[in-house]
Amino acid sequence: MQGIGTRRPVRRLMMRGLALAATAVALTACFGDYDGLRPTAGVDTQTRTASLFGGMFTRRTFSEPTTMPxxxxxxxxxxxxxxxxxxxxxxxxxxxxxxxxxxxxxxxxxxxxxxxxxxxxxxxxxxxxxxxxxxxxxxxxxxxxxxxxxxxxxxxxxxxxxxxxxxxxxxxxxxxxxxxxxxxxxxxxxxxxxxxxxxxxxxxxxxxxxxxxxxxxxxxxxxxxxxxxxxxxxxxxxxxxxxxxxxxx
Missing domain, CATH: 3.30.1380 (Muramoyl-pentapeptide Carboxypeptidase; domain 2)
Incomplete structure (x- = not known):
């Protein structure tokens, strides 16, 4: 009984971690490219990536416009x-x-x-x-x-x-x-x-x-x-x- 009680907190932590990771991925999909304060027409771009949770999930690549003067x-x-x-x-x-x-x-x-x-x-x-x-x-x-x-x-x-x-x-x-x-x-x-x-x-x-x-x-x-x-x-x-x-x- 003592062993089972020890596993439950660990399992809860794992489930919370997975839930947080899923939320982060969803937010990235919704907002990853959006930057309403920067122009998008006729500008050069550079690409970058970001990782979440030590590489378990990788943020999708997106283009970041050069800032308008x-x-x-x-x-x-x-x-x-x-x-x-x-x-x-x-x-x-x-x-x-x-x-x-x-x-x-x-x-x-x-x-x-x-x-x-x-x-x-x-x-x-x-x-x-x-x-x-x-x-x-x-x-x-x-x-x-x-x-x-x-x-x-x-x-x-x-x-x-x-x-x-x-x-x-x-x-x-x-x-x-x-x-x-x-x-x-x-x-x-x-x-x-x-x-x-x-x-x-x-x-x-x-x-x-x-x-x-x-x-x-x-x-x-x-x-x-x-x-x-x-x-x-x-x-x-x-x-x-x-x-x-x-x-x-």
Whole structure:
């Protein structure tokens, strides 16, 4: 009888150990891969394993994403506060200096303004575009037309190409530029950025104002009248120049 009494505590300990092990395995299966604070798109990964109970049970292998830089995380928080509709997409690397390390695809801007087609940018470029839309474009349209802005129609965002006639990469090649072709108001009126007619006073006023007011938001602002290549659109970009010089023409 004494021997039987000694075995029972040992058996209970073994059963508890097995129950704990089974619970650990179940939790690992449920939560092993999840990390809601880290990005998963377009990042390199490294693999690791962990063992439980001295190797009796082995945790399954999982990928741990490289952490997004703090400035990129902060930028995305600002986009959300600005009510920008965007999604993170995988890293773009087209070679020759073309690409975006942490790209975002934008389909909506502040105040319900749609971007059509959706554009691919760096987060910094998306933020500058959002602020210009919110602070300058929409108020200017309401002042002149008593209407908000429905859609910005863009002709180019990210594109691996060089500046025509210069050979060096365009700001489009790094996701730091946009070409704006047309602005459609909530009233249905469409305002073509192409130089308006002689008597189109309100259109001229709106386009001139929003173009001039874009200069503090971007490092380059070009449009109709600058040269033939920009005769039908605004070109805004965030090209970095060593001198900090801005081009606003």
């Amino acid at each position: 703090a400035e990129e995380v902060a930028c995305r928080r600002r986009l959300k506060r600005l009510d920008v509709t965007f999604e993170d997409i995988p890293r773009i690397d087209d070679g020759g200096g073309c690409g975006i390390a942490w790209p975002v695809k934008v389909s909506g801007l502040p105040r319900g303004v749609k971007l059509s087609p959706e554009g691919t940018f760096t987060c910094a470029m998306a933020e500058a575009l959002a602020k210009w839309t919110d602070d300058e474009l929409v108020p200017a349209a309401r002042l002149r037309y008593l209407s908000g802005v429905d859609t910005i129609r863009q002709g180019s965002s990210y594109s691996c190409r060089s500046i025509r006639g210069e050979g060096k990469l365009s700001a489009h090649a790094t996701g730091d530029a946009i070409d704006i072709m047309d602005i459609t108001l909530n009233s249905g009126r469409s305002i073509d950025v192409h130089k308006p007619g002689f008597f189109s006073f309100r259109e001229k006023s709106l386009l001139s104002t929003v173009r001039e007011d874009a200069c503090p938001y971007f490092s380059t602002v070009l449009g109709p009248g600058y040269n033939r290549d920009h005769r039908n659109h605004f070109h805004f970009d965030m090209m970095k120049r060593s001198s900090g010089y801005r081009v606003c023409k």
